[in-house]
Amino acid sequence: xxxxxxxxxxxxxxxxxxxxxxxxxxxxxxxxxxxxxxxxxxxxxxxxxxxxxxxxxxxxxxxxxxxxxxxxxxxxxxxxxxxxxxxxxxxxxxxxxxxxxxxxxxxxxxxxxxxxxxxxxxxxxxxxxxxxxxxxxxxxxxxxxxxxxxxxxxxxxxxxxxxxxxxxxxxxxxxxxxxxxxxxxxxxxxxxxxxxxxxxxxxxxxxxxxxxxxxxxxxxxxxxxxxxxxxxxxxxxxxxxxxxxxxxxxxxxxxxxxxxxxxxxxxxxxxxxxxxxxxxxxxxxxxxxxxxxxxxxxxxxxxxxxxxx
Amino acid sequence: xxxxxxxxxxxxxxxxxxxxxxxxxxxxxxxxxxxxxxxxxxxxxxxxxxxxxxxxxxxxxxxxxxxxxxxxxxxxxxxxxxxxxxx
Numbered sequence: 001x002x003x004x005x006x007x008x009x010x011x012x013x014x015x016x017x018x019x020x021x022x023x024x025x026x027x028x029x030x031x032x033x034x035x036x037x038x039x040x041x042x043x044x045x046x047x048x049x050x051x052x053x054x055x056x057x058x059x060x061x062x063x064x065x066x067x068x069x070x071x072x073x074x075x076x077x078x079x080x081x082x083x084x085x086x087x088x089x090x091x092x093x094x095x096x097x098x099x100x101x102x103x104x105x106x107x108x109x110x111x112x113x114x115x116x117x118x119x120x121x122x123x124x125x126x127x128x129x130x131x132x133x134x135x136x137x138x139x140x141x142x143x144x145x146x147x148x149x150x151x152x153x154x155x156x157x158x159x160x161x162x163x164x165x166x167x168x169x170x171x172x173x174x175x176x177x178x179x180x181x182x183x184x185x186x187x188x189x190x191x192x193x194x195x196x197x198x199x200x201x202x203x204x205x206x207x208x209x210x211x212x213x214x215x216x217x218x219x220x221x222x223x224x225x226x227x228x229x230x231x232x233x234x235x236x237x238x239x240x241x242x243x244x245x246x247x248x249x250x251x252x253x254x255x256x257x258x259x260x261x262x263x264x265x266x267x268x269x270x271x272x273x274x275x276x277x278x279x280x281x282x283x284x285x286x287x288x289x290x291x292x293x294x295x296x297x298x299x300x301x302x303x304x305x306x307x308x309x
Numbered sequence: 310x311x312x313x314x315x316x317x318x319x320x321x322x323x324x325x326x327x328x329x330x331x332x333x334x335x336x337x338x339x340x341x342x343x344x345x346x347x348x349x350x351x352x353x354x355x356x357x358x359x360x361x362x363x364x365x366x367x368x369x370x371x372x373x374x375x376x377x378x379x380x381x382x383x384x385x386x387x388x389x390x391x392x393x394x395x396x
Contacts, residue, residue, distance in 0.1 A: 056339060131346070142349065142353075175345065185349070
């Protein structure tokens with residue numbers, strides 16, 4: 001879905017999430033670029049990202065950083081029905097972005113050239129990636145670093161004029177999947193693969209055997225006639241909700257129980273027990289995605305790779 | 310290949326980037342002409358240039374070109390050291 005600026009169309013974004021549980025939004029950098037990158041209003045909108053932004057010296061990097069954050073925050077806030085200033089973007093170890101305190105949605109961010117891309121889901125995990133469809137990759141040694149033996153065999157069967165595009169598709173699928181599982185490039189691209197586009201896309205083992213089940217779905221499309229965009233989506237099986245609004249996300253029963261506890265007379269202290277960290281479902285055949293329950297939530301991003309590229 | 314400057318020259322020559330020595334310490338995410346495709350291609354280029362495998366995981370985890378060079382040159386030192394130890 002194309003979003004041309006802060007004016008939306010946000011109703012359509014909300015409707016997409018309500019109906020499908022997920023949405024992928026693309027935009028052009030210029031549509032989201034403030035006239036003045038030093039404007040004071042950017043400070044509260046960027047929040048903790050502002051210090052990082054202020055330290056950037058290269059104009060292109062500053063522009064992309066601020067435009068992508070504005071787009072991401074507007075998309076998320078349209079879904080949770082809150083203001084961009086009220087949402088804090090944070091980063092997990094490895095650089096994956098998340099919205100602090102908003103565990104009901106998962107986000108992913110990518111950009112290439114002037115294209116900005118945001119994925120959002122309330123089903124589980126999402127990863128998105130974009131690349132120029134005609135970016136030269138074939139014959140540059142890329143296949144050896146990117147493809148499994150099975151993929152290299154399959155690529156060789158693709159007509160020569162479409163082979164580079166097929167490799168770009170594989171690249172974006174692998175980037176999207178790696179972002180979704182929170183591994184970035186640490187999960188070597190030669191250790192998992194994807195099949196051809198004329199079949200249901202799923203993760204394959206290096207020998208071409210099936211690697212994941214129906215909980216994963218993958219999509220690739222062409223945006224603006226020049227970008228290959230891939231999306232990896234993991235349905236965590238937590239069930240679904242059509243209400244992602246921040247104001248109403250608390251379960252009524254939980255709120256009632258908390259209120260009851262607060263009104264109850266104090267009891268004798270008990271020996272503390274170690275809290276049980278919730279166990280997130282694991283991606284089959286893939287390293288477990290770091291969850292906030294299992295580690296430090298607010299580490300400085302190691303690099304932006306998972307977030308964007 | 311003796312330094313990160315050589316690595317930068319290799320990247321510019323073979324990847325078409327326009328890196329400068331000032332980019333060596335810059336976060337890769339903040340190097341304008343750099344992205345993950347470059348990073349992965351650089352692994353192959355370094356292996357071809359050095360004639361041996363490079364520590365891929367360390368290279369992919371590196372945050373700067375300096376860190377990439379440290380990972381690669383560290384492996385060089387380790388190789389040289391192990392070669393110098395009498396059997």
